[in-house]
Amino acid sequence: MTHNLQITAARPDPALLDLPWDTPLISWPDDVLAALPRGISRHVVRFVRLSGRVLAIKEIGESVAYREYELLRRLNRLDVPSVVPVGVITGRRDANGERLEAVLVTEHLQFSLPYRALFSQSLRPDTATRLIDALAVLLVRLHLVGFYWGDVSLSNTLFRRDAETFSAYLVDAETGDLHRELTPGQRNYDIDLARTNIIGELMDLAAGEMLDEEVDEVGIGDALVERYNELWEALTGAEYFVADDRWRVDAHIERLNRLGFDVGELEMTTDIDGTTVRIQPKVVDAGHHSNRLFRLTGLDVQENQARRLLNDLDSYAAATGRQNDSEQLVAHDWLRKVFEPTVNAVPRDLRRKLEPAQIFHEVLDHRWFISERAGRDIPLPEAVASYVEDVLRHRPDEKSLLGLPPGERPSEDDPESDYFHLST
Amino acid sequence: MATVTFDKATRVYPGTERPAVDQLDLHIEDGEFLVLVGPSGCGKSTSLRMLAGLEDVNGGAILIGDRDVTDVQPKDRDIAMVFQNYALYPHMSVADNMGFALKIAGTPKAEIRQRVEEAAKILDLTEYLDRKPKALSGGQRQRVAMGRAIVRQPQVFLMDEPLSNLDAKLRVQTRTQIASLQRRLGVTTVYVTHDQTEALTMGDRIAVLSAGVLQQVGTPREMYDKPANVFVAGFIGSPAMNIGTFDVTDGKAQVGGASITLDRAVADGITPADGGRVTLGFRPESLDVVSSGSEGAFEVDVTLVEELGSDAFVYGTLKNGGDLHAGDSNQVIVRIDPRNVPDKGDTISVTIKPEQTHAFSAATGERLG
Structure with missing residues (x-):
């Protein structure tokens, strides 16, 4: 009985209708599922594969579902890293006509990694710090665009590899709110809650013996507060200098560029006699390097990957003696002669392991490493071959790292097992 | 433990003219359970967030006890937002799930254990303290979340639509639990909801807001029996009160075919601005079905009968003109004897029970008499 089923979506995919909406999400048969989620959730969440994409489906109250859908749409329009909402489905009834919860459907973020997946792999010990930085x-x-999250945590975030760092994406906007501008009270509450939640999540990993004993949970929580405050101050704080030191304006902008931000608007004021100048950024936009790379090459990658690729582009210009040529033309050649051949040299069946830009970054790292060992400059094609055989082949597929395969339900002894079938 | 005072507290969002919360004056007693209720956009959540320190206060002040907290950071206000985050950690024991925030704050182990045990006793969770959340039912998990707030021993609990995320069954259960728990703890609590039933069943007192303005504050009984204006009259109660505006001649309101004598105090309260009209309200249960032609009776054409076992309601329209309807509907609602129901299409005669008419100024909507 699905005659009352209502799908609200910007671009409804008719294939959505084929999913078993008259069955509670926890009872969906394995053959429609792509995976069961890992991690802590208050709601029942399932992944399905549909029309070539992976969708995350979450059962949630109707009004909350619409609200979160709308918020995610607005965040996407504001270009904030967050999951893409697909739609809300309401009016579900089971075979007996009993009402079933509404669902929110979002698109699974390709190549994203839940923090629990990162901790369950053996990674460099500073993983936690890099996640916190992201x-x-x-x-x-989020705070710059006026978004108050209300429930910042590692569980509500997904991470993507970004050169040697990570970038973070908002996954859960249930408790969030968009304002014109946030008050210091809202920002501080968000940070305080983030600190508490992160420490709690790390303590939980420690209790489950999934965290290196050396890791200082409280220290990591404090690091988030510190990193946030530094960055916020750098991006929004004012700088004062004597009027003669005009170079400081450019220096200030460059400093923000190095942090990965463009300055859209800078306010400059002088005191009455004009001896002191005060500058303060009014509008800053993230993505300084990724925007530049996109303009030059059309490649849409993350900030630190873009930084790495731009550096390689500079080296290419220098090595070919073309520093004075049009940057656009050089970039075009670099893309055709360096980037694409490198990425295309990776066998097709291994491309699900990492994003192309991440592969390129790792090949550059690998080349540096083997060149040093060999005591000579290893050419790129040789470095790719070596990287594919010695490194990439042994890495897991990260394109859709979702959780447990549907057939492998966790054993009853697993403390997390109930998170697969009990909400709240 | 503390009182909470909103002293002409005002919040104006930048770029808007009308305040989201306009000069809110509200005093909440120590240990009281106060519910802020109103339709979407009425300013209830904004008021709560002002108290939490999450919204700037553009005018007036907010006090917790005698302390002016208007410019104090949220974490220094000694309040707890309950249920904001109740994801439980699967590998930590129930005790650790409740006490981890104290551990972060550097509270000594023995004191954490003592506070957790006290909270567990109140919450009926003692026997589960050393087990994992997996061993708990949905309702017990909710209580662990509550325990997180209790062990912090804040002066005030704040709850913003905490039940909106639960399914209907758990919502009713949790509603009762929160209310009884709050009474046992005696911690001042401010609770926001859009649901007037939730407000009536949970609060010691209810404050109704509309368009940023406090309409009335009082006990559930007061709000129900003596609404201060038409807005409160229409908002509180389910099914909603029947409300209509009628001509007055010689101290009598003309309702359908009936002339209803107004109380002296009501008639005296009508001003020229009211244009010779009065707004009357009466609840579905304030009407008696009588034989046709009875004194003071007006007729209702039955469009639908809703039988609910112990109760039955007639939905219909007022005969002989006049705009009378309950809430957002365009229907008059009459509670009738479930053993004696009319048919659809019938006409019934009803009178208003003595002393159960609510009268309001047709011009201002304020209560008369």
């Missing part, structure tokens, strides 16, 4: 950047970006 989360601090996300939180600052």
